[in-house]
Amino acid sequence: xxxxxxxxxxxxxxxxxxxxxxxxxxxxxxxxxxxxxxxxxxxxxxxxxxxxxxxxxxxxxxxxxxxxxxxxxxxxxxxxxxxxxxxxxxxxxxxxxxxxxxxxxxxxxxxxxxxxxxxxxxxxxxxxxxx
Amino acid sequence: xxxxxxxxxxxxxxxxxxxxxxxxxxxxxxxxxxxxxxxxxxxxxxxxxxxxxxxxxxxxxxxxxxxxxxxxxxxxxxxxxxxxxxxxxxxxxxxxxxxxxxxxxxxxxxxxxxxxxxxxxxxxxxxxxxxxxxxxxxxxxxxxxxx
Numbered sequence: 204x205x206x207x208x209x210x211x212x213x214x215x216x217x218x219x220x221x222x223x224x225x226x227x228x229x230x231x232x233x234x235x236x237x238x239x240x241x242x243x244x245x246x247x248x249x250x251x252x253x254x255x256x257x258x259x260x261x262x263x264x265x266x267x268x269x270x271x272x273x274x275x276x277x278x279x280x281x282x283x284x285x286x287x288x289x290x291x292x293x294x295x296x297x298x299x300x301x302x303x304x305x306x307x308x309x310x311x312x313x314x315x316x317x318x319x320x321x322x323x324x325x326x327x328x329x330x331x332x333x334x
Numbered sequence: 335x336x337x338x339x340x341x342x343x344x345x346x347x348x349x350x351x352x353x354x355x356x357x358x359x360x361x362x363x364x365x366x367x368x369x370x371x372x373x374x375x376x377x378x379x380x381x382x383x384x385x386x387x388x389x390x391x392x393x394x395x396x397x398x399x400x401x402x403x404x405x406x407x408x409x410x411x412x413x414x415x416x417x418x419x420x421x422x423x424x425x426x427x428x429x430x431x432x433x434x435x436x437x438x439x440x441x442x443x444x445x446x447x448x449x450x451x452x453x454x455x456x457x458x459x460x461x462x463x464x465x466x467x468x469x470x471x472x473x474x475x476x477x478x479x480x481x
Binding site: 231234235237238241242245246248249252253280283287290291293294297324327328332 | 361364365368389390393397402428431435436438439442463466467470471473474478
């Protein structure tokens with residue numbers, strides 16, 4: 204945070220924004236997660252296939268090994284699934300504003316969809332289940 | 335509300351509608367990307383992928399339909415997916431994602447970076463990164479996969 208901000212970190216964390224603030228925060232964090240992963244993946248894929256040997260090929264190999272590891276895959280699954288579901292909720296509430304009286308229920312539906320859709324594949328990936 | 339001679343305030347008097355268009359674009363591209371991922375997955379399974387794609391390959395194919403993503407599975411990708419339709423499809427998917435992502439990054443930067451010169455330089459830096467990423471994607475889709 205820049206010194207110009209008039210809000211300190213403890214003040215920001217203590218703000219009682221509740222579920223909607225958590226949703227906004229996770230939407231941002233998952234966006235950054237996807238961005239970093241996809242940009243690194245495309246650029247490293249390019250260097251992996253467009254070069255043979257040399258510095259960039261070794262860098263691409265190393266980065267590829269990092270994001271083919273299980274923790275990275277579970278993290279990326281979380282980011283993409285959360286960002287997509289939250290985005291869908293936002294789009295639906297924007298297109299049908301009369302549904303705003305159900306915004307709390309919409310959050311519940313979002314979590315009810317997200318948790319099984321995330322936890323089951325994450326468990327399968329983490330335990331290395333092969334079909 | 336038109337009492338006491340209050341005149342309405344214009345936020346961007348005759349200014350650019352870039353932010354408005356970007357607001358629409360973020361939502362439209364987001365939904366489109368979800369639909370394109372779903373369509374690619376359903377189509378791949380229907381034309382012979384079902385039973386030949388393992389779970390990881392299915393997920394990778396949803397994110398981006400390209401032959402490198404299904405190398406671990408016993409599925410023959412080339413006849414069905416190296417044609418121009420799928421190349422353009424893949425390019426559109428990555429194009430929507432790139433603009434969606436870097437526009438979001440621009441919004442996050444605008445929220446946290448106060449110094450105008452630093453903000454400008456960071457936006458240019460990420461624009462260069464965006465262009466390089468898009469060029470790499472074009473190379474992989476059109477030059478490399480066609481081999």
